[in-house]
Amino acid sequence: MSEPILEMRGVEKRFGGVRAIDEFSLKVEPGMVYGLIGPNGAGKTTIFNTITGIYHVDAGKILFQGKDITKVEPHQAARLGIARTFQNIRLFGNLSVKSNVEISCNMNAGYHLGDALLRTPRYRRVTKETEERAMEFLKIVGLADKGEERASSLPYGHQRKLEIARAMATNPKLLLLDEPAAGMNADESLELVEFIRELKERFQITILMIEHHMDVVTSLCDACTVLNFGKTLAAGTVEEIKKNPEVIAAYLGGDE
């Protein structure tokens, strides 16, 4: 087996007396779509927040491509190649759709403050390239004609897509999707599945996703981990998970 792109070892995160995640371990191989499922409050988003440096763990280790990222700050995580979307969409609402994506492209923009203040040829060239790159990402998610609109004025489904486009524009190796199909009906989530598959093929990325829609998980994920109260309940392929009695009990409520 190749080296895992993401590895979490015995990670623990406490909020006061509550252990949001406890002894959590995870291995994601490159090129996988890995699912993270579990009831509300199980600690799934907390795991995302520890990977992206929003929270720092109380114990344990997180490795990304073999490198220890346990203590990185959020912007450093992004620069290392970890992009994410949020459960409650977080766009730059008052900015244009295009600006939203441009801001992510800017991460690697090669000009300095002096170039910007004096509008040097280099500034003009890089700005034009950034704009073109942003438009490319908007084309991929089908929002190319909405570039000048305010991000907050887009309908919900488009906002989700814009957030994914923005995350992809940072050029990630690992994409974390926090409930991408939330609030979508069966047709829309089917479309989303196709879209995520395309992204994965086109950009050769690894995806770790939190999802409740089991049909989305079933058709996309190569493997998944089920969480309950911050602990791993089960891990394995989707078929294995579905048959696991503990998982069925946690989700459907078994006899005590």
Next chain:
Amino acid sequence: MLNSFQEGVLIICCVNMIAVLGMSVLTGFTRLFSFGNAGFMSIGAYAAAICSVEYHMPFVVSILIGAAAAGAVSYVLGSLTIRLRGDYFLISCLGFGECVRVLFNYTKNITGGANGYSNIPYKTTGIVAVICTVLAFIIAWNFIHSRYGQALSAIRENELAAAANGINVVRYKKMSFVFSAIYAGWAGGLYAHYLRFITPTLFNLGKSSELVITTVLGGLGSLTGSVLGTIIVQILPEIFRSMSEYRMLFYGIAVVLMILLRPDGLYGYREFSLKRLIARITNPGKSKTAKEQK
């Protein structure tokens, strides 16, 4: 051309505009409120004045040193306070502004204390003030429309998402703070070389509030709005000079009305555009639908 009274109004207007443009970058684009920017104006004014009077430096050098001094102080202050949450940051700036005023009152040997600092050469003429303002506007415009300005707007819109997309939030907030302080210092230096006599009380909390109010009136997130806001705040009181005692009262009423009726300020998140104005005049129906979409 202009008589000396009109030129005076023009210079005061230009000086304030530079300070307000700095506030606009800080408050309008990064959404950090500072009630201490008069403190940076004060530092710029005294540093530039001392350079001119004690060391006989050329005007341009004095102004640059004044702006740089304000920038350096804001860098140190920012390193300490920029991580504070919004309202705590605001209060720390307020405290800083008052500290500067009190400090300059005490350092009699250097600043002349409460008696003021005098004999500053008259260098800020109308034309100098206008050139500086145009330059300040162009630099601010280029800054805001570059990736740096975009990063600031991203922080304003959603700090967490900005960080998740590779923006070093602390670094950019500090950059914005230093930018506003340099502008305040620049304005202060020009102000000193216009008045020829400065006292610490010129740069009190009232002055800081005036800068914030002007920025809010003009519109948070619009440089052209800040220009318009400054013109209104500086020139209207001169026109209604007989009522100048009620100046702060009118400010207060204006801000309350603004927040109730137009919370985004005169020019919300948009810049003044001649093209749009023409479109609105020639085709009023179409511009109306554009407004509704907004």
